[in-house]
Each structure stands twice: as structure tokens, then as C-alpha cells.
Amino acid sequence: MKLASLRHGRDGRLVIVSRDLKTMLPVDQLCPTLQMALDSWTIMAPKLQAVSEALNKGEASGAIAYDATRLHSPLPRAYQWCDGSAYLNHVELVRKARNAVMPPEFLHDPLMYQGGSDDFLPPTADIEVADEAYGIDFEGEVAAITGDVPMGASSAEAAKHIRLLMLVNDVSLRNLIPGELAKGFGFFHGKPSTAFAPVAVTPDELGDAWKDNKVMRPLVSILNGKQFGAPDAGTDMQFSLADLVAHAAKTRRLRAGCIVGSGTVSNRDASKGFSCLAEIRMIETIADGKPKTPFMKFGDRIEMEMTGLDGQSIFGRIDQTVVKYTPPS
Structure with missing residues (x-):
């Protein structure tokens, strides 16, 4: 699973990135920030993993083009x-x-x-x-x-x-x-x-x-x-x-x-x-x-x-x- 943070506010908005770094999917409605995902990892990791698998298969809706200039440090x-x-x-x-x-x-x-x-x-x-x-x-x-x-x-x-x-x-x-x-x-x-x-x-x-x-x-x-x-x-x-x-x-x-x-x-x-x-x-x-x-x-x-x-x-x-x-x- 690959995770990143869109530049947004102080702590960013969590996105999942495809394995080939071609697409990314905002998942802040599921979990707003990476820090929040880490705080609840045992609960959130399986949910994020499921979305990641769908993204890698091209089956996730709402995906956008990967753009490193829109990303903060994770x-x-x-x-x-x-x-x-x-x-x-x-x-x-x-x-x-x-x-x-x-x-x-x-x-x-x-x-x-x-x-x-x-x-x-x-x-x-x-x-x-x-x-x-x-x-x-x-x-x-x-x-x-x-x-x-x-x-x-x-x-x-x-x-x-x-x-x-x-x-x-x-x-x-x-x-x-x-x-x-x-x-x-x-x-x-x-x-x-x-x-x-x-x-x-x-x-x-x-x-x-x-x-x-x-x-x-x-x-x-x-x-x-x-x-x-x-x-x-x-x-x-x-x-x-x-x-x-x-x-x-x-x-x-x-x-x-x-x-x-x-x-x-x-x-x-x-x-x-x-x-x-x-x-x-x-x-x-x-x-x-x-x-x-x-x-x-x-x-x-x-x-x-x-x-x-x-x-x-x-x-x-x-x-x-x-x-x-x-x-x-």
C-alpha cells in the first residue's frame, strides 16, 4: 500500500497512490489524514488496503492523476x-x-x-x-x-x-x-x-x-x-x-x-x-x-x-x- 498527503492545511489530506505512481485517490472521507490512520492503524489499515487494491486494479472511482507537486511530505x-x-x-x-x-x-x-x-x-x-x-x-x-x-x-x-x-x-x-x-x-x-x-x-x-x-x-x-x-x-x-x-x-x-x-x-x-x-x-x-x-x-x-x-x-x-x-x- 502506498500513501501520501495532498497539500491541505497543516496535516494534509490522505490519498492512496497506485503502485505504478500513475493515479491517486483522496480518501479523506474514510480517514482525513495519515496521522489519523496511524493512530488507528489496526482498524484503518485493512480498509485502506482494500481501497488500494481496487485502485491498483483500476476499479476505484474518483481517482485522479498522480502529481507530486500537489503532495506534501507524507x-x-x-x-x-x-x-x-x-x-x-x-x-x-x-x-x-x-x-x-x-x-x-x-x-x-x-x-x-x-x-x-x-x-x-x-x-x-x-x-x-x-x-x-x-x-x-x-x-x-x-x-x-x-x-x-x-x-x-x-x-x-x-x-x-x-x-x-x-x-x-x-x-x-x-x-x-x-x-x-x-x-x-x-x-x-x-x-x-x-x-x-x-x-x-x-x-x-x-x-x-x-x-x-x-x-x-x-x-x-x-x-x-x-x-x-x-x-x-x-x-x-x-x-x-x-x-x-x-x-x-x-x-x-x-x-x-x-x-x-x-x-x-x-x-x-x-x-x-x-x-x-x-x-x-x-x-x-x-x-x-x-x-x-x-x-x-x-x-x-x-x-x-x-x-x-x-x-x-x-x-x-x-x-x-x-x-x-x-x-x-
């Missing part, structure tokens, strides 16, 4: 957004570039921060930034949306509460991050509004590409019309999405609609390319003492997409352009 805002760092190659490169050793506990204790979740960006919306000097970067990730997760859930238990999967552009302002980390209290200004691909999917939609609670497909990033990277999201992933959900729930319950991200998809095989600019800049720094690849400028465009084993887009496409922020008058 959850336009969420109760919680927790982002991990499951790809240790990325973590290791970050530390190596500043001559720091990766602590051994990182092999079994995931990194995670709590991001801002009150104002996500639509998948085709501009990325508004006040100053290019902030060091504008994209980060391609995968993420899970959970149901209610009990505190202290094991990874196996957490896996049962993964409701939906998404793609993420976790926009980062790299030049603001070092100063924030130096304060010893984590990210804030360095992590502005995040965007998600237009369609959230139930894990069964991935077929064999959903294995061990990992998405086993390449995440393609295209920067200014040229492929920047296609690392495989299931390769070199130290912690599965279930592991990350369990980590987030170690000392608290997670409520339905909590989003848990994987961190930047990163493979040790650099020939696969990269999911963020920072990673290639770190490799350049390690090799040459300084980076040569610039961060994003106003007018730069980033696209992200993942296709299934059949070549069909799974989540739709993130397609965003960086623009200068103009404050409201």
Missing part, C-alpha cells in the same frame, strides 16, 4: 523525528577527516539526534536558506514511520511496529554544525526543515528488497542533472531500521507517527558515489588536506529516487532547488 509534521547514523563508513570518514578515531562503542551503540518535526518541506518545495555561507548540503536517507512502540522494546519487537517506509532529504547546514557541536549540546540551527519523498509505503511493497529490516536498493542522488551517487541502502548498514527504532525507545515510548531515520546512506565502495556533499569533501580532505567540492549554491537542484527490482519508482521523487530565503514583509 507526514507534513510529526510528533517526533529521530535521526540515526546507521552507516558507520560515513561516521568513520567524518572523524578521520578531523584526525579523530571512531570509538569502538559506535559498533553497537547507534548515534541519534532529535530533529525538528513541526515543519517538514514538501518533496518538490524549494530549500530556502538565508546565506550560502552556511554550507548547504543534502543528505539522502531512508526512514521508518512507527506505530506505538513500548519503552524498552527489543529490535524484534520494534520491527513489528514499523508501519511505513520513506525516503529523506535531511538538509544540513554544514558550516553551522561544528560551532553547535562545540557547545556540547547537539544540532539545532545546522539542521533546518527536512523533506521526504512524496509517497510512504508499507514494507510489503518492497518485496524481496525489504530484508532484515533494511531497504536493499540503491538510493540515487542527482545533483544539477548529473548522477552524484547510488549507494545501496542495505549495504554497510550497521544498524537496521528496527535496531534504530529500538534504540529510540530505550527510555521512552514512541507514539504512532514517530519517524526514525537511517542517517546518510553510505557504502565503503566509493565507486557507488555518495548521498551527501560532506562525504566526498571528507575523502578529498583525507587525500589532499582540503576539500575541493563546493557546498550547494542558490539555484542548485537535488533529486533523489529509489526504484524497485522492477525498475518502478517506489517512493516517488524528491526534487528541490536551493533558493535564497526572503523574510515575509
Whole structure:
């Protein structure tokens, strides 16, 4: 089942999207928003699944043409957004570039921060930034949306509460991050509004590409019309999405609609390319003492997409352009 949210009000209007991403059907009379569906998943999921099956067979009335520009992120805002760092190659490169050793506990204790979740960006919306000097970067990730997760859930238990999967552009302002980390209290200004691909999917939609609670497909990033990277999201992933959900729930319950991200998809095989600019800049720094690849400028465009084993887009496409922020008058 594929679900999305039309841009409408603060929380959107729930729509079901066909498997081939050609049609979508508003179902807000059945369930107004995706958050409401998640809150009543055991009741609503079978009803939505029935409509999804009819839509995929071409038997649903009221279907309209799929149009990503009309869609918001599947959850336009969420109760919680927790982002991990499951790809240790990325973590290791970050530390190596500043001559720091990766602590051994990182092999079994995931990194995670709590991001801002009150104002996500639509998948085709501009990325508004006040100053290019902030060091504008994209980060391609995968993420899970959970149901209610009990505190202290094991990874196996957490896996049962993964409701939906998404793609993420976790926009980062790299030049603001070092100063924030130096304060010893984590990210804030360095992590502005995040965007998600237009369609959230139930894990069964991935077929064999959903294995061990990992998405086993390449995440393609295209920067200014040229492929920047296609690392495989299931390769070199130290912690599965279930592991990350369990980590987030170690000392608290997670409520339905909590989003848990994987961190930047990163493979040790650099020939696969990269999911963020920072990673290639770190490799350049390690090799040459300084980076040569610039961060994003106003007018730069980033696209992200993942296709299934059949070549069909799974989540739709993130397609965003960086623009200068103009404050409201």
C-alpha cells in the first residue's frame, strides 16, 4: 500500500497512490489524514488496503492523476523525528577527516539526534536558506514511520511496529554544525526543515528488497542533472531500521507517527558515489588536506529516487532547488 498527503492545511489530506505512481485517490472521507490512520492503524489499515487494491486494479472511482507537486511530505509534521547514523563508513570518514578515531562503542551503540518535526518541506518545495555561507548540503536517507512502540522494546519487537517506509532529504547546514557541536549540546540551527519523498509505503511493497529490516536498493542522488551517487541502502548498514527504532525507545515510548531515520546512506565502495556533499569533501580532505567540492549554491537542484527490482519508482521523487530565503514583509 502506498500513501501520501495532498497539500491541505497543516496535516494534509490522505490519498492512496497506485503502485505504478500513475493515479491517486483522496480518501479523506474514510480517514482525513495519515496521522489519523496511524493512530488507528489496526482498524484503518485493512480498509485502506482494500481501497488500494481496487485502485491498483483500476476499479476505484474518483481517482485522479498522480502529481507530486500537489503532495506534501507524507507526514507534513510529526510528533517526533529521530535521526540515526546507521552507516558507520560515513561516521568513520567524518572523524578521520578531523584526525579523530571512531570509538569502538559506535559498533553497537547507534548515534541519534532529535530533529525538528513541526515543519517538514514538501518533496518538490524549494530549500530556502538565508546565506550560502552556511554550507548547504543534502543528505539522502531512508526512514521508518512507527506505530506505538513500548519503552524498552527489543529490535524484534520494534520491527513489528514499523508501519511505513520513506525516503529523506535531511538538509544540513554544514558550516553551522561544528560551532553547535562545540557547545556540547547537539544540532539545532545546522539542521533546518527536512523533506521526504512524496509517497510512504508499507514494507510489503518492497518485496524481496525489504530484508532484515533494511531497504536493499540503491538510493540515487542527482545533483544539477548529473548522477552524484547510488549507494545501496542495505549495504554497510550497521544498524537496521528496527535496531534504530529500538534504540529510540530505550527510555521512552514512541507514539504512532514517530519517524526514525537511517542517517546518510553510505557504502565503503566509493565507486557507488555518495548521498551527501560532506562525504566526498571528507575523502578529498583525507587525500589532499582540503576539500575541493563546493557546498550547494542558490539555484542548485537535488533529486533523489529509489526504484524497485522492477525498475518502478517506489517512493516517488524528491526534487528541490536551493533558493535564497526572503523574510515575509
